[in-house]
C-alpha cells in the first residue's frame with residue numbers, strides 16, 4: 001500500500017494578543033492509501049488542530065513546524081479534490097443561503113469539470129449514497145430545513161463529491177443517532193473500500209473508533225501518546241492515559257450514576 | 265407524586281419543507297418533575313430539537329400547551345417571559361451557531377448575569393471565573409474569543425452560560441456529545457451535583473444511550489414526531505419494547521476487541 005500522507009515532527013502554535021500557545025508538539029505518523037486511522041484524545045488535545053494543519057486551514061499567523069507530505073501528489077493538495085473535510089458542526093461546512101444541490105454540484109463542477117446538469121445528477125447520486133431520504137427533493141432544500149443528522153449526511157456527500165484521496169471526519173458522527181451513525185460508519189467503510197479513500201476519523205468515542213479504524217492514535221496535551229492497531233489499543237493499551245479513556249467509556253452496561261433509590 | 269415542573273401536552277408542529285408537510289411534532293406529550301432527568305432519544309429528524317425549541321419559545325407551535333413552573337408558557341410575554349427565561353435554559357446542539365463567534369468567553373457569561381441581575385457588576389469577573397472553573401475550564405479562557413477555543417471548550421462555555429442563572433430546568437440538546445470521556449464524566453457529575461443540591465431538572469437530548477442510562481431517570485423515545493415508548497431509563501435500554509428503541513439499542517457502538 002502506498003503512503004498517502006506523512007506527518008513528520010509536526011508542531012503548531014496559535015498566535016494572538018501577543019501570546020503564542022503551542023498546541024501540537026512533535027507529532028509523527030503515516031497514513032496509507034485505503035487506511036482508516038482514528039484519532040482520539042481529550043478535549044483541547046489538538047485533534048482538530050491536526051486536521052486543520054493537514055488541510056492547510058489553520059488561521060493566518062499560526063506557526064507550523066515540521067512537515068505534512070503527500071507522497072503520491074506532485075503538487076500541493078487541493079481542498080475538496082484531494083481531501084474532503086466533515087466537521088462536527090455541519091453548519092460550518094454548509095452555506096446557509098445555497099440549496100443542497102447547488103453546493104454539492106458546485107464541488108463536482110469545480111473539481112470534476114462536470115456541466116451543471118451532470119453535476120446535479122452527480123449530487124443526487126451522492127445524496128442517495130449517504131442515504132438521505134428522497135434525494136431529488138433534498139437537492140432543492142436549504143440546510144436549515146434539514147435535521148442535524150440530515151445536514152451531516154449532506155456535508156459528507158459534499159466532502160466526497162470529488163472523490164478525494166483523504167477524508168477527514170472531525171467528530172462527524174457525534175451528533176447523530178446510533179442508527180444513522182452506524183449507517184455513516186458503514187458508508188465510510190464502503191467509500192474507503194470502493195474508492196480506495198483513506199480516512200482520518202476524529203472521535204471521542206473509543207468504541208466507535210475501535211469499530212471503524214484499522215489503527216487508533218491517542219492524543220493528549222498536543223502529543224501523540226500512543227498509536228497502534230485498534231485491537232491492541234483496546235485490549236492491551238500501553239499508556240496509562242489510554243487505559244483511563246477505556247475505563248471512562250460508558251457502554252450500555254454502565255451502571256447508573258444516580259442514587260439507587262432514584263432509579264429503582 | 266409531586267406536581268410536574270414542566271408539562272408539555274399535545275404539541276403539534278408541521279414544517280412545509282420542499283412542498284411537502286413534515287410532522288416534526290405529532291401530538292407529543294411529556295412531563296418532567298422537579299429534580300428529574302427525562303432523556304429524549306430518537307433517530308435523526310424525529311423532532312427532538314423541535315420539541316426543545318418549542319419549550320424555549322424559539323419555534324412557534326401549531327398546537328398544544330406547555331405549563332412550566334405553574335405558568336402557561338405559551339401565553340407569557342415581555343418581562344414575565346424574560347423572567348421565565350432565567351429559570352428555563354437551553355444548551356444547543358450546535359454550539360457554534362449559539363454564540364456570536366467574535367464575542368469573548370467573558371462576554372458570553374456576563375450577559376445572563378447582567379440581564380437577569382444575578383450578580384452585581386463588581387462581582388461579575390469573580391462569578392465568571394467560578395463558572396468557568398465549575399465546568400472544568402481555566403479562568404484564563406475568559407479573554408479568548410469564542411472562535412479561539414476548541415469545540416469541547418465551547419460546549420462547556422455553553423453549559424456554564426446555562427447554569428449561570430440558576431435555572432430550574434435545563435434543556436440539553438446533545439450538550440455532552442462533543443466532550444471527551446474525562447470531561448464528559450466531570451460535566452455529568454456537575455449536572456448531577458446541581459440536580460441534588462438545587463433540584464434542577466433536565467430534558468436531556470442525546471444519541472448516546474450509555475450516557476442516558478447513566479444519568480437519566482426516565483427516557484422517552486421519539487420517532488417521526490411521536491413518542492413511541494417511555495419508561496425507566498435502565499429498563500427501556502435493557503429491554504426496549506418499540507421497534508425504534510430496539511433499533512437504537514442494537515446500533516449503539518460497542519468496543520471491538522482484537523482477534
Ligand SMILES: Nc1ncnc2c1ncn2[C@@H]1O[C@H](COP(=O)(O)OP(=O)(O)OP(=O)(O)O)[C@@H](O)[C@H]1O
Nearest residue numbers: 014023043044045046047048049412413414415416
Ligand atoms: N484559533 C485559535 N487560537 C488560539 N487557540 C486556539 C485556537 N483554536 C484552538 N485553540 C486552542 O488549541 C488547543 C487545541 O484545540 P483543538 O481544537 O485542536 O482541540 P481538540 O482536540 O479538537 O478538542 P475538542 O475535542 O474539544 O474539539 C485548545 O487548547 C484550544 O483552546
Ligand SMILES: Nc1ncnc2c1ncn2[C@@H]1O[C@H](COP(=O)(O)OP(=O)(O)OP(=O)(O)O)[C@@H](O)[C@H]1O
Nearest residue numbers: 145146147148149279288308309310311312313314
Ligand atoms: N425550519 C425548518 N423548516 C423545515 N423543516 C424543518 C425545520 N426544522 C426542522 N425541520 C424538519 O423537522 C423534522 C424534525 O427535525 P428536528 O431537528 O426536530 O429533529 P431531531 O430529532 O432534533 O434530529 P437530529 O437528531 O438529527 O438533531 C425533520 O424532518 C426536519 O427536516
Ligand SMILES: [Mg+2]
Nearest residue numbers: 047048414415
Ligand atoms: Mg475538535
Ligand SMILES: [Mg+2]
Nearest residue numbers: 148312313357
Ligand atoms: Mg436535533
